[in-house]
Amino acid sequence: MSLDQLTNEAPAYNFAYLDEQTKRMIRRAILKGIAVPGYQVPFAAREMPMPYGWGTGGVQVTASVLGESDILKVIDQGADDTTNAVSIRNFFAKTANVDLTTHTSEATVIQTRHRIPEEELQEHQTLVYQVPIPEPLRFLEPRETETRKMHALSEYGLIHVKLYEDIATHGHIATTYAYPVMVEGRYVMDPSPTPKFDNPKMHKSKALQLFGAGREKRIYALPPHTDVVSLDFEDHPFTIQEWPDTKCAMCGAEGVYFDEVILDDAGNNMFVCSDSDYCETRQSEGHLGPLNADYKERMQ
Amino acid sequence: MSLDQDLPLLSVKNLSHFYGQHLGCKNVNFDLYPGEVLAIVGESGSGKTTLLNCLSTQIIPTDGAVFYRNRKGQSDNLYEMSEAQQRILLRTDWGFVRQHPRDGLRMNVSAGANVGERLMALGDRHYGKIRDTALDWLEKVEIQADRIDDAPRTFSGGMQQRLQIARNLVTNPRLVFMDEPTGGLDVSVQARLLDLIRRLVSELGLSIIIVTHDLAVARLLSDRIMVMKDGKVIEQGLTDQVLDDPHQAYTQLLVSSILHVGS
Amino acid sequence: MYVAVKGGEKAIKNAHTLFAAKRRGNENVPGLRLDQITEQLSFAVDRVMGEGSLYDPELAAMAIRQAQGDLIEAIFLIRAYRTTLPRFGYAEPIETGKMAIERRISATFKDLPGGQVLGPTFDYSHRLINFDFDAEAAPETPPSSDEDIDLNAEVPRVSDILGKSGMIEPDHQFDEGHETGDLTRTPIDFPTDRDVRLQNLARGDEGFLLALGYSTQRGYARSHPFAGEIRFGEVEVEFFAEELGFAVPIGTMEVTECQMINQFKGSAKAPPAFTRGYGLVFGQAERKAMSMALVDRSLRWKELGEEFSAPAQDQEFVLSHSDNIQATGFVEHLKLPHYVDFQAELDLIRTMRKEFDAQQNENGDEPKMEAAQ
Ligand SMILES: Nc1ncnc2c1ncn2[C@@H]1O[C@H](COP(=O)(O)OP(=O)(O)O)[C@@H](O)[C@H]1O
Numbered sequence: 001m002s003l004d005q006l007t008n009e010a011p012a013y014n015f016a017y018l019d020e021q022t023k024r025m026i027r028r029a030i031l032k033g034i035a036v037p038g039y040q041v042p043f044a045a046r047e048m049p050m051p052y053g054w055g056t057g058g059v060q061v062t063a064s065v066l067g068e069s070d071i072l073k074v075i076d077q078g079a080d081d082t083t084n085a086v087s088i089r090n091f092f093a094k095t096a097n098v099d100l101t102t103h104t105s106e107a108t109v110i111q112t113r114h115r116i117p118e119e120e121l122q123e124h125q126t127l128v129y130q131v132p133i134p135e136p137l138r139f140l141e142p143r144e145t146e147t148r149k150m151h152a153l154s155e156y157g158l159i160h161v162k163l164y165e166d167i168a169t170h171g172h173i174a175t176t177y178a179y180p181v182m183v184e185g186r187y188v189m190d191p192s193p194t195p196k197f198d199n200p201k202m203h204k205s206k207a208l209q210l211f212g213a214g215r216e217k218r219i220y221a222l223p224p225h226t227d228v229v230s231l232d233f234e235d236h237p238f239t240i241q242e243w244p245d246t247k248c249a250m251c252g253a254e255g256v257y258f259d260e261v262i263l264d265d266a267g268n269n270m271f272v273c274s275d276s277d278y279c280e281t282r283q284s285e286g287h288l289g290p291l292n293a294d295y296k297e298r299m300q
Numbered sequence: 301m302s303l304d305q306d307l308p309l310l311s312v313k314n315l316s317h318f319y320g321q322h323l324g325c326k327n328v329n330f331d332l333y334p335g336e337v338l339a340i341v342g343e344s345g346s347g348k349t350t351l352l353n354c355l356s357t358q359i360i361p362t363d364g365a366v367f368y369r370n371r372k373g374q375s376d377n378l379y380e381m382s383e384a385q386q387r388i389l390l391r392t393d394w395g396f397v398r399q400h401p402r403d404g405l406r407m408n409v410s411a412g413a414n415v416g417e418r419l420m421a422l423g424d425r426h427y428g429k430i431r432d433t434a435l436d437w438l439e440k441v442e443i444q445a446d447r448i449d450d451a452p453r454t455f456s457g458g459m460q461q462r463l464q465i466a467r468n469l470v471t472n473p474r475l476v477f478m479d480e481p482t483g484g485l486d487v488s489v490q491a492r493l494l495d496l497i498r499r500l501v502s503e504l505g506l507s508i509i510i511v512t513h514d515l516a517v518a519r520l521l522s523d524r525i526m527v528m529k530d531g532k533v534i535e536q537g538l539t540d541q542v543l544d545d546p547h548q549a550y551t552q553l554l555v556s557s558i559l560h561v562g563s
Numbered sequence: 564m565y566v567a568v569k570g571g572e573k574a575i576k577n578a579h580t581l582f583a584a585k586r587r588g589n590e591n592v593p594g595l596r597l598d599q600i601t602e603q604l605s606f607a608v609d610r611v612m613g614e615g616s617l618y619d620p621e622l623a624a625m626a627i628r629q630a631q632g633d634l635i636e637a638i639f640l641i642r643a644y645r646t647t648l649p650r651f652g653y654a655e656p657i658e659t660g661k662m663a664i665e666r667r668i669s670a671t672f673k674d675l676p677g678g679q680v681l682g683p684t685f686d687y688s689h690r691l692i693n694f695d696f697d698a699e700a701a702p703e704t705p706p707s708s709d710e711d712i713d714l715n716a717e718v719p720r721v722s723d724i725l726g727k728s729g730m731i732e733p734d735h736q737f738d739e740g741h742e743t744g745d746l747t748r749t750p751i752d753f754p755t756d757r758d759v760r761l762q763n764l765a766r767g768d769e770g771f772l773l774a775l776g777y778s779t780q781r782g783y784a785r786s787h788p789f790a791g792e793i794r795f796g797e798v799e800v801e802f803f804a805e806e807l808g809f810a811v812p813i814g815t816m817e818v819t820e821c822q823m824i825n826q827f828k829g830s831a832k833a834p835p836a837f838t839r840g841y842g843l844v845f846g847q848a849e850r851k852a853m854s855m856a857l858v859d860r861s862l863r864w865k866e867l868g869e870e871f872s873a874p875a876q877d878q879e880f881v882l883s884h885s886d887n888i889q890a891t892g893f894v895e896h897l898k899l900p901h902y903v904d905f906q907a908e909l910d911l912i913r914t915m916r917k918e919f920d921a922q923q924n925e926n927g928d929e930p931k932m933e934a935a936q
């Protein structure tokens with residue numbers, strides 16, 4: 001260390017905000033995560049200029065994997081236009097100057113909170129999840145020292161105790177999001193608070209899936225084509241949410257994850273795709289739902 | 301198989317444990333045979349719990365070895381096993397019934413889940429079958445079937461202990477450790493629990509190491525008895541022999557004090 | 564007719580404009596200058612430096628102004644800035660024994676080498692709002708210091724004085740080869756040693772530590788504390804320069820140090836002696852330094868062979884929840900949209916209610932809703 005260095009001016013912000021040393025540290029954690037799918041790798045998360053719990057883990061992972069030729073998409077609740085998605089996208093627009101898109105198929109890196117896009121992801125894509133609580137056992141056992149041991153020894157009986165209790169009390173498993181999964185038959189993993197509807201999309205996905213938890217300082221990963229099995233009982237198998245007889249009011253899609261929109265205070269509601277890009281793409285292709293303005297026009 | 305019956309299940313060699321400088325137990329040696337019930341008696345502070353915790357690998361002793369013969373007939377030193385192997389033994393081959401039910405039960409989940417936990421830990425994935433097994437065991441320990449979905453905190457002390465026993469026995473363990481299982485119970489509840497334990501032991505052919513300061517409990521349940529004082533075993537032998545003809549002055553004192561209270 | 568909610572972008576921009584206007588307030592009131600904050604709100608500046616983990620009063624003042632006086636927000640600004648700064652290395656440990664004392668009190672000895680120096684303090688003031696307070700008025704000239712107290716002389720620490728007679732445990736020693744941790748570079752690995760614990764507490768939330776320290780006084784892991792010494796003043800910071808081969812001073816900083824003296828019965832391994840809890844905070848922050856010392860001491864239960872019974876002893880609990888930037892982020896993240904998970908729960912509750920009603924019908928009971936009509 002030299003005195004010269006000490007008196008130098010601090011440099012301007014680096015590409016994608018984080019300095020290269022920090023990125024290397026995070027990439028090492030990511031590589032380790034990829035090598036041991038589902039295992040939570042501790043990493044020295046930095047303080048970011050947005051609050052903990054608002055995607056700092058995902059932002060750090062994205063910043064570390066982003067290159068100048070990448071095309072970035074950011075979604076929150078499935079939509080590109082939700083406030084926090086906008087805020088994170090702006091952050092990268094300002095600090096990384098990469099191309100941005102809202103189209104799932106165009107993106108090379110997609111940062112998400114709470115959803116996996118409806119459109120199937122491909123080999124060249126990386127999905128980065130923002131994770132609030134990475135530990136799937138946390139609400140059964142608050143102690144890190146204990147949960148670490150449980151993972152090390154594959155002692156996962158407790159998770160099934162929770163599922164058992166659900167069935168005993170409610171008649172079925174009552175976990176609807178952050179639904180625990182078994183990765184490659186080895187580690188139980190929290191898929192982040194995505195609805196269980198999205199769990200099957202994780203299984204053998206062609207895309208690389210990376211998970212970043214900033215406040216809890218953990219990174220984990222699912223390399224492409226990884227086995228991801230939702231935990232269940234043989235006689236109470238895992239099922240996903242269904243909306244029978246429901247169509248997207250805008251694009252007419254069925255079998256997607258829906259947002260419920262309240263129309264008035266008389267109990268009237270409608271359902272629209274939670275994935276805004278999926279919905280808009282369908283509309284532009286001419287699929288119209290019953291409440292779409294163009295639909296009415298067409299009917300006239 | 302019959303050969304196995306003649307070999308000890310557990311072989312304890314020169315076991316000592318110190319808490320810092322403070323003696324917990326010292327130079328303990330004994331063999332436990334399959335189907336045998338061993339009682340460890342002695343006054344409070346004599347090292348019974350320390351010994352039991354060492355045997356069950358909850359404490360790694362300062363010195364000595366304990367060999368455990370597994371289902372394949374192979375005998376291994378417990379303290380040379382990995383923690384993973386130790387923990388697997390604890391939830392499959394062994395049971396541990398604690399003095400305080402809250403230390404041995406999950407108080408915030410139902411009785412059924414308490415009994416089913418070990419099964420699920422071992423990979424059982426059929427809810428209906430797990431529940432049936434739990435019901436079976438509740439019946440065996442005389443807990444009504446309609447209490448299966450109730451939390452243990454709504455149970456009486458005696459029921460909680462019986463639930464603890466069911467939770468431990470559901471995986472058909474070969475060896476069960478019990479630390480003062482009748483400790484905090486009134487006399488009539490105690491009697492019922494002891495009866496139950498006796499019945500299960502004979503039905504299942506369990507080996508048991510039970511810690512108690514109550515010689516009456518030892519007499520009722522155990523084949524053999526070990527008397528501890530100041531961390532050391534001062535006398536051991538067949539229960540009837542030791543209690544009817546104690547050699548050590550201290551044992552004589554213990555026995556006579558019981559007789560006194562009894563008469 | 565439904566139009567998809569668009570315009571998150573615009574909404575954010577507008578919110579920020581509104582916020583800037585609110586920050587400025589009435590434009591007829593002169594804007595706050597940084598020197599007003601550093602000179603007249605020094606406790607706020609000190610807190611922001613301490614919990615922001617960055618010693619720079621002017622920067623702290625900037626953050627306080629920008630955050631409109633929300634100190635946790637100001638701390639957040641400092642932290643986010645701090646993390647982008649290049650790191651040259653670690654300073655040499657500061658020598659609080661060589662502190663230029665501004666204030667130094669001991670509750671354990673009436674008189675002691677170096678004397679009691681009350682210094683600038685709220686203590687013993689009557690908490691009466693001064694309605695005639697004149698912000699512009701020049702204060703009385705402070706008295707020059709006591710003749711027999713030389714503030715420039717080195718003032719030995721109470722712990723060093725007691726240490727000579729072996730009455731108190733020596734300074735904490737680590738095993739040979741122990742490398743001091745750095746929680747900004749390595750995530751905490753539980754259970755963790757005292758070096759990392761102290762780092763965590765030093766940047767921990769004052770309110771959180773205050774409440775925990777208070778709880779130990781009320782019997783939740785009581786440690787019989789005495790305020791052995793609290794000192795506040797300026798210390799020199801040195802940095803080891805490789806090309807010179809020795810440490811050079813790079814500046815000074817003000818710190819508050821608190822040494823709590825606690826009772827300890829002794830164990831099989833150690834003779835009875837007083838033990839210590841330690842607190843060290845940037846600036847003048849006595850409440851924080853004292854709370855930190857209380858909590859530090861209670862976290863040492865295992866090492867001292869004490870019974871575990873209370874939250875203040877639980878290192879996973881204390882260290883995982885002490886950081887107010889982490890805490891505020893996660894609490895406030897509940898403001899973010901949770902439509903997706905909420906929809907999932909809504910769907911489940913609807914299903915369960917349907918099942919419940921079906922069950923009731925089967926049992927011949929009227930469903931509740933209808934019965935009410
Ligand atoms: N965790 C511990 N730390 C230090 N000493 C202990 C600990 N547990 C027990 N001891 C001491 O070891 C001795 C044996 O205790 P224990 O095994 O609990 O006896 P018992 O179960 O027969 O009452 C006692 O002197 C007790 O004070």
Ligand SMILES: [Mg+2]
Binds near residue numbers: 348349350
């Ligand atoms: Mg005991």
Ligand SMILES: [Zn+2]
Binds near residue numbers: 251253272278280
């Ligand atoms: Zn749609």
